[in-house]
Amino acid sequence: MKTRISVRTRMAAALCATALAATACASSDDGDKDSSGARTSPQDLYKDGLVNPEKDPGEPVDGGTLRMAEYSEAVVLDPTKTYPTGSTGLNVMASIYDTLMRYNPETKGYDPQLAESLASDDNITWTLTLRDGVKFTDGTALDADAVVASIQRFITNRGLHGQILGANLKSMVATDKSTVTFTFNGAWARFPSLLAAGPGLILAPAAYADPASFKPIGAGPFVLESQAPGEKTVVKANEDYFGGRPHLDKIEFLQLGPDQTKLESLEAGEVDAVYVSSEKVVKDLVAKGYAGNMSAVSGVPTINFNHREGTATADVRVRQAVELAFDANTFLERTTGSDVLADRGLMGATSIWKTGVEPVETDPAAAKKLVEEAKADGFDGKLHYVGLSDATSKSGAVAIKAMLDAVGFDVQLDLVSAVGDVVKKVYVDGDFDLARGSNSIPDSDPYAALDTAMDSTSGANPGRYASPEMDGLLAELRAADGPEEGGATLAKIEELWKKDAVYLNVGFGGFLEAWNDNVHGITPTTQTAVLFDDAWLSK
Structure with a gap:
């Protein structure tokens, strides 16, 4: 019972932190006009997907460090201990671990990311097929056994939605080295959403082999370089990423404080991208033509x-x-x-x-x-x-x-x-x-x-x-x-x-990740997060 309370408390702490963050979704503003005088209604703003998308970014360029002002800090990079949403750490964790699937706001469906495919004929039995040859950054294989073990750990430790997954899961079996079969107690049409979020962050067995010494080892496009609590987390390119070395050399996930400070830093060129929720700042960014990804949410x-x-x-x-x-x-x-x-x-x-x-x-x-x-x-x-x-x-x-x-x-x-x-x-x-x-x-x-x-x-x-x-x-x-x-x-x-x-x-609101016009290739996904495997900076 002692362990159960501690896990519940940890999860609740993350929920409370997110609640405090989300209440900033409404902010001092007239509710009708942006800084340019144009009307910007909630119906215009709060819809999932890209805003002010660029038409032709040109050919990707390799190199550079993207500086992103995050919403809050992922002090611990264990997805069972840090709430895996975009506002609380999923951006940096997905850069290290990747996700099996990705939410596509244009189709309202889910596309394979780290996985090769996910399919079901009845929404009760789902077959996950893994890509051949994918390895964790410690050199071990990302195979079906590793996927089952990582997801089971997520369920056992009650990561976000892990309890829902465990309660509805009849069986999870590695049927061969590249296939995992999930069978549920009833139909689950949006099960892929979980594999695009916390449960889909697959950890190498060595990451959690020693419970007292967690190591952030994944198969994502980046690897952890350094952490300075309260200041920044830096990840560097994974030279052996299955999709090819990412274009970026590094990403710095920064802690800058209030949304207005982030906006000013973006305008000054001190950062390349920001994560905000304040209604006024969101409207200002959209009205000024900044590209970005909007994730609308209810109940905030x-x-x-x-x-x-x-x-x-x-x-x-x-x-x-x-x-x-x-x-x-x-x-x-x-x-x-x-x-x-x-x-x-x-x-x-x-x-x-x-x-x-x-x-x-x-x-x-x-x-x-x-x-x-x-x-x-x-x-x-x-x-x-x-x-x-x-x-x-x-x-x-x-x-x-x-x-x-x-x-x-x-x-x-x-x-x-x-x-x-x-x-x-x-x-x-x-x-x-x-x-x-x-x-x-x-x-x-x-x-x-x-x-x-x-x-x-x-x-x-x-x-x-x-x-x-x-x-x-x-x-x-x-x-x-x-x-x-x-x-x-x-x-x-x-x-x-x-x-x-x-x-x-x-009320309701949303989270916006916005970026300068030298930033390209950031990909939206679920849980108000984005992926950086295709991101690049123009010179």
């Missing part, structure tokens, strides 16, 4: 409810009253200065998965009535809110307290300085009624994020919400290969999510 930020027995929010009337009292526009105005990205629906306004289910409307009178009903049954009106104590988070907490106190609640603010303290209170101790969070649900695969947040067996389900009906609907969604097949199921999920008041969505 959220307010999590504790469903555990004995808590005030175990009563659905209390949760519904909070939903009715909450005003997303006011909250975002207070915390970011702009309400343009407010959206109470399960999926954001620009999502291809938007269901049309009407979101909860703010209704203080209805909220007050529910609070009075709960008090008549013994509820004392007190709610325990957990959040961070920085200025922005405190502004949000104060706004929530004002909204809820106005309808009869008595909100007690518990604001702490460290993310780790939030993790312990929410994920380990369950010591909260309300807590700020984020889901960052991508259009490429909403199932995985929704299952992580709401499945009754998920270790990253912050409120321990449990519903057999929801579990069944999530299983139905797993079988869907896009909104055409899964839209009706997602609508049922949203109706139940709304009725049960599982958690409260505040």
Whole structure:
């Protein structure tokens, strides 16, 4: 049990860090005009794929060091310990390990990357075929046994979506040196998404042979050269990469601070590429013609409810009253200065998965009535809110307290300085009624994020919400290969999510990786990340 808690805590810490990052998706701005005066609506901005793509970059040139200002730092390059998303380390980890598959935002499908192919006739049994002759940078073969061992380690150590993979996996077998066969308990149409993300980061056996001394050994286009915590991580070209030596000599993944600082550094030529989410900075970059990759996400930020027995929010009337009292526009105005990205629906306004289910409307009178009903049954009106104590988070907490106190609640603010303290209170101790969070649900695969947040067996389900009906609907969604097949199921999920008041969505947003016009060949993939195997710098 001690080991399980430690793994859950580590994963929860990463989730909380991402939540704090994602809340910057809305930023002070007028919501209508960019710096050039042109209108730039969320519908224009927040769509997956390349923005301002160049038409003819010319022939690739070898050499040079690409300097990228990252969103946050991957201090540990073990994908079971660092949350493998673009905003929290997947960019650098994918450069070292590569991924078996890659998400293609143009086709909305998945292309082979490190793998040769991935195929299924029924979406239950999937056959992964590996490329011949691929080796890890320590000289050992990247074969089926290595793939099975790496993925099994990811599942055992509960890497991001590892629990979902393990729970649905009937068998994973190396049928020969170049073939792995996955068999699931039911259809899983978007299974390739996992092999484009954390589970698809294949580690050499020597990387984790000594649990006390992890070594970042992969088969990606780059190898680790150096790390300076809080400053930069440097990778250099893998001379023996299966796809040929990359064009770049090196990549420096830098830590520069706020998005505005990154924008200024990009404009000054001090960096070649940046990773940002601030609405204002995103709009400025797009309006100024910078090329880049946009990854849209829903559910940023959220307010999590504790469903555990004995808590005030175990009563659905209390949760519904909070939903009715909450005003997303006011909250975002207070915390970011702009309400343009407010959206109470399960999926954001620009999502291809938007269901049309009407979101909860703010209704203080209805909220007050529910609070009075709960008090008549013994509820004392007190709610325990957990959040961070920085200025922005405190502004949000104060706004929530004002909204809820106005309808009869008595909100007690518990604001702490460290993310780790939030993790312990929410994920380990369950010591909260309300807590700020984020889901960052991508259009490429909403199932995985929704299952992580709401499945009754998920270790990253912050409120321990449990519903057999929801579990069944999530299983139905797993079988869907896009909104055409899964839209009706997602609508049922949203109706139940709304009725049960599982958690409260505040808005939507996106992450943008943007680069100067001397940068070419960066390839978008899943989890708000990009790949650099074909990247190059013009002289």
